[in-house]
Amino acid sequence: MVSVTGLIKQFGRFAALRGVTADFDAGRIYTILGDNGAGKTTLLRTLAGLSVPTRGSVKILGSGELRSVCHEIGYMAHPSLLYDELSAMENLRYFAQLYGESAEPVHEKIRGCAALIRLVGLDPELTRPVGQYSQGMRQRLSLARALINNPKILFLDEPFSNVDIRSAQTMVGLLKNLREQGRTLFVVTHQAALLNGVVDEFVNMEAGLIVSRSPQTVGAQQQ
Amino acid sequence: MSIVSITRATLVKDLRLEWRSKDAINSMLFFSLLVVVIFSFAFDPTAEESRRIAGGLIWVAFLFAAVVALNQTWARELRNQVMDAYRVSPAPANGLFLAKALGNFIFVSVLEALMTPLFVIFYTLRPLGPAYQLVIVAGLGTWALVVNGTFFAAMSLRTRAREIMLPLLLFPILIPALLGMVEATTAILTGEYSAKFWIALLVAYDVVFTIGSLMLFELVLHAE
Numbered sequence: 001m002v003s004v005t006g007l008i009k010q011f012g013r014f015a016a017l018r019g020v021t022a023d024f025d026a027g028r029i030y031t032i033l034g035d036n037g038a039g040k041t042t043l044l045r046t047l048a049g050l051s052v053p054t055r056g057s058v059k060i061l062g063s064g065e066l067r068s069v070c071h072e073i074g075y076m077a078h079p080s081l082l083y084d085e086l087s088a089m090e091n092l093r094y095f096a097q098l099y100g101e102s103a104e105p106v107h108e109k110i111r112g113c114a115a116l117i118r119l120v121g122l123d124p125e126l127t128r129p130v131g132q133y134s135q136g137m138r139q140r141l142s143l144a145r146a147l148i149n150n151p152k153i154l155f156l157d158e159p160f161s162n163v164d165i166r167s168a169q170t171m172v173g174l175l176k177n178l179r180e181q182g183r184t185l186f187v188v189t190h191q192a193a194l195l196n197g198v199v200d201e202f203v204n205m206e207a208g209l210i211v212s213r214s215p216q217t218v219g220a221q222q223q
Numbered sequence: 224m225s226i227v228s229i230t231r232a233t234l235v236k237d238l239r240l241e242w243r244s245k246d247a248i249n250s251m252l253f254f255s256l257l258v259v260v261i262f263s264f265a266f267d268p269t270a271e272e273s274r275r276i277a278g279g280l281i282w283v284a285f286l287f288a289a290v291v292a293l294n295q296t297w298a299r300e301l302r303n304q305v306m307d308a309y310r311v312s313p314a315p316a317n318g319l320f321l322a323k324a325l326g327n328f329i330f331v332s333v334l335e336a337l338m339t340p341l342f343v344i345f346y347t348l349r350p351l352g353p354a355y356q357l358v359i360v361a362g363l364g365t366w367a368l369v370v371n372g373t374f375f376a377a378m379s380l381r382t383r384a385r386e387i388m389l390p391l392l393l394f395p396i397l398i399p400a401l402l403g404m405v406e407a408t409t410a411i412l413t414g415e416y417s418a419k420f421w422i423a424l425l426v427a428y429d430v431v432f433t434i435g436s437l438m439l440f441e442l443v444l445h446a447e
Contacts, residue, residue: 098309099314
């Protein structure tokens with residue numbers, strides 16, 4: 001499903017990734033853990049095709065040409081990737097159009113965007129601009145945006161940051177459902193305890209390398 | 224996925240954003256209004272002199288005012304890193320570029336439509352040549368300005384002093400077009416010579432730089 005070989009990413013003289021090699025299977029949730037500067041976000045951005053590796057290769061769904069599979073990828077970053085001046089519905093309708101004109105009539109598309117907004121626990125009728133949303137609401141809408149193209153693979157960078165515990169648990173439930181639908185999820189987070197019992201594998205990074213992979217819970221790892 | 228549908232969707236989105244924030248149009252209007260007033264105090268030309276210098280004054284005022292809008296174009300995409308959402312999508316880079324250039328063309332054209340009557344009043348202008356050609360020169364000149372401006376604004380996006388960097392990159396490359404705009408406008412206002420050569424120069428400039436920008440924009444969009 002996702003395969004990386006000898007991945008090196010340098011920013012000037014600093015190596016954010018120092019030869020990452022790993023294979024990831026379909027239909028699983030991988031949580032990437034590590035201290036700040038361990039290379040988690042760089043790895044995620046490289047897998048999503050936003051960052052070009054200095055050396056090494058990435059294969060997604062068997063293709064080394066990430067542009068050709070980008071319609072199968074959903075990406076949620078730490079910033080919201082949303083327009084503050086537009087409403088939730090206007091944002092999602094714009095991003096839906098970036099993934100092509102489907103044969104669906106307009107009202108079906110609107111219904112699709114509204115369903116996604118409802119899926120993350122927001123109200124599609126809300127007309128106020130996203131800039132006036134709380135951080136938690138923005139994070140949830142950002143997750144809806146990442147799902148707009150019905151992707152097979154989701155890369156989520158800090159999806160629970162600044163989200164209250166109840167909303168975070170709702171999001172975890174949603175991620176679990178997505179995995180059950182056969183999607184593969186990569187979640188970078190510092191709140192790994194939220195994902196205990198849901199995650200299939202914890203991937204630990206340190207200084208630009210994957211140092212261990214384990215199916216254990218966060219608590220067990222810490223012991 | 225067609226480039227037309229992406230261009231249309233992005234253009235509609237940008238017009239909606241501008242309608243709500245009025246970031247670009249307000250700053251452009253106030254800036255060019257100031258230029259008109261200051262120039263009218265600085266110079267006190269006769270009607271004949273006005274015809275000779277107005278071409279230069281008008282285009283320099285529009286050029287400086289347009290830089291304000293051009294800097295705003297991509298700033299919106301930087302907030303919340305929205306550009307990354309575009310970069311991970313399969314939407315063609317050219318669609319984004321064309322929409323941004325067309326959006327800027329509309330903003331600068333609105334500015335020109337509002338400011339030209341003021342120039343006419345302040346400098347008591349009356350063209351002695353074929354007046355319809357002024358519309359052609361305005362369209363071609365504005366496109367030359369925005370197509371390069373949109374491209375170089377995207378290029379300077381990731382630089383530290385991007386608001387300074389844009390004029391530094393844009394103005395030198397715009398010199399042939401600026402020469403064409405000023406000479407053609409002066410030719411039409413004075414009626415002393417034909418503007419056809421300068422209009423042809425603007426057409427050639429627009430074609431070359433539009434094709435060049437469209438060909439290179441994908442590299443700019445996906446640059447780190």
